[in-house]
Amino acid sequence: MTASALAATLFGPEDLRMIEHPLGPLAPGMVRIRFGAAGICGSDMHYFRHARTGDFVVKDPLILGHEIAGEVAEINADAPGLKVGQRVAVNPSRWCGHCARCREGRANLCENIYFMGSASKYPHMQGGFATLFDAVPAQCVPVPDHVPLKAAALAEPLAVCLHAVRRAGDIAGKRIVLFGSGPIGLLTLLAAKRAGIASSAMVDIAPAPLAFAARLGADDIVDVSGGDDGLKDLAARNPFDVAFEVSGTAAGLASAIATVRRGGTIVQIGNLPGGSIPVPANAIMAKEIDFRGSFRFDREFDEAIALIADGGVDVLQLVTAERPLAEAPDALRLALDRSRSVKVVLTAN
Ligand SMILES: [Zn+2]
Ligand SMILES: [Zn+2]
Incomplete structure (x- = not known):
């Protein structure tokens, strides 16, 4: 199955556009996710304003977004626990599992880590502000039915x-x-x-x-x-x-x-x-x-999902606005206005 995705793509400072990206057939070992909800993060806002955050500089068009939840659309992998239609939070980190830092249990410091929607590596790993995107099974954490996807998306910042x-x-x-x-x-x-x-x-x-x-x-x-x-x-x-x-x-x-x-x-x-x-x-x-x-997170991603699911932390009380993914550029401008916004969430429609 070939498809295309509509994605919020950053070309330079303040130049974020909704662009159609062709997707090839799903590669072996991968899962295709249909966008459900996403949080707009401070680093997305830095990229949007300056095409960089800290020492990470955007060199090629970058699809933003790393606080993402959605539904499994297609599986081309050995993915126990995942099935088509399943609701998942997507861990934006893809670590190697065999470098020294991974082996000592600090995978967030992996020497070979890729992180969605980040210019930390070149070529950049594209983000999840996209109607469809691909991930490895280990990134996909099932979300219980009673948890809204917009809450699951906030597992990442938690x-x-x-x-x-x-x-x-x-x-x-x-x-x-x-x-x-x-x-x-x-x-x-x-x-x-x-x-x-x-x-x-x-x-x-x-x-x-x-x-x-x-x-x-x-x-x-x-x-x-x-x-x-x-x-x-x-x-x-x-x-x-x-x-x-x-x-x-x-x-x-x-x-x-x-x-x-x-x-x-x-x-x-x-x-x-x-x-x-x-x-x-x-x-x-x-x-x-x-x-x-303190850099990103490791096993805390799964803890965050559990805390959101059992009501231990009510992440939705931070949400001040919801906008459809198609309006991502305006939603980023809204998120930048600290007088009006705490957390702005993108939704599927
Ligand atoms: Zn974030
Ligand atoms: Zn590693």
Whole structure:
């Protein structure tokens, strides 16, 4: 069966077009997925605006999208547990399974990993903002009938946050601070609450995302649009054991270094600008800060599906708008407006 897919394809900064892509016959070992729902991620927005995110630069037209759920349309593989018509969340990671990092159980650091809708490798691996796309069976995680596909699509960002909380170590009973109140900051807050934190502070420069964090139960809300003196006062009164830097900005990281307690931990989740950035790094030494990166996720993807299915984390409370896939370019513009949007979800029609 040959087919074609209509896909949100990025040609350059702010140049995203719905383009028909021919699909050949399904290759051996592959599963073809019919689009069901997708989340628009911060990295999709970075690609859309700048045709790059961090150090990853778009060199060829790139179909965006890596927070995807859909239905199995065709199978040309040994795929136990999968059948045509099955509803699945699609894990955007395709790791090799045999490099040193894979063998030590850190597949997100695989030397040969491909990730959907990412320019991290060349040729780029195309993404899932497409009416049809292909995946390997291991990427397809069945979704229980009662879980809407738009919720299943958000397993990916939740997995990112579960991984970040795991990277922080045991945070039960600890006080945390999060820099950046977008979807990843908010889901990290929810994941950290599940892990038993004592209290939380959410830091941002925009009022609407901060108000959202207050509704989700952040204990302290700190607007640093006019500087971080208030944050420093708060940290002096009630110190932060763990900081999650989600904003991906030099200012956010500088504030994290300045306000986490001596001997505290910083988890870097946000994608910082590529190249070198100025930060007061000497304090990492003087305060014995554990500064840890957190990149994507590994087995947390399956945990995220289970948590969404059993109601442990209500990801749909983050969804502020739904738009059909065919309107992806406008949906990205809407997602970029932080005064109106937390999570924008694309649907099949
Ligand atoms: Zn994402
Ligand atoms: Zn590997």
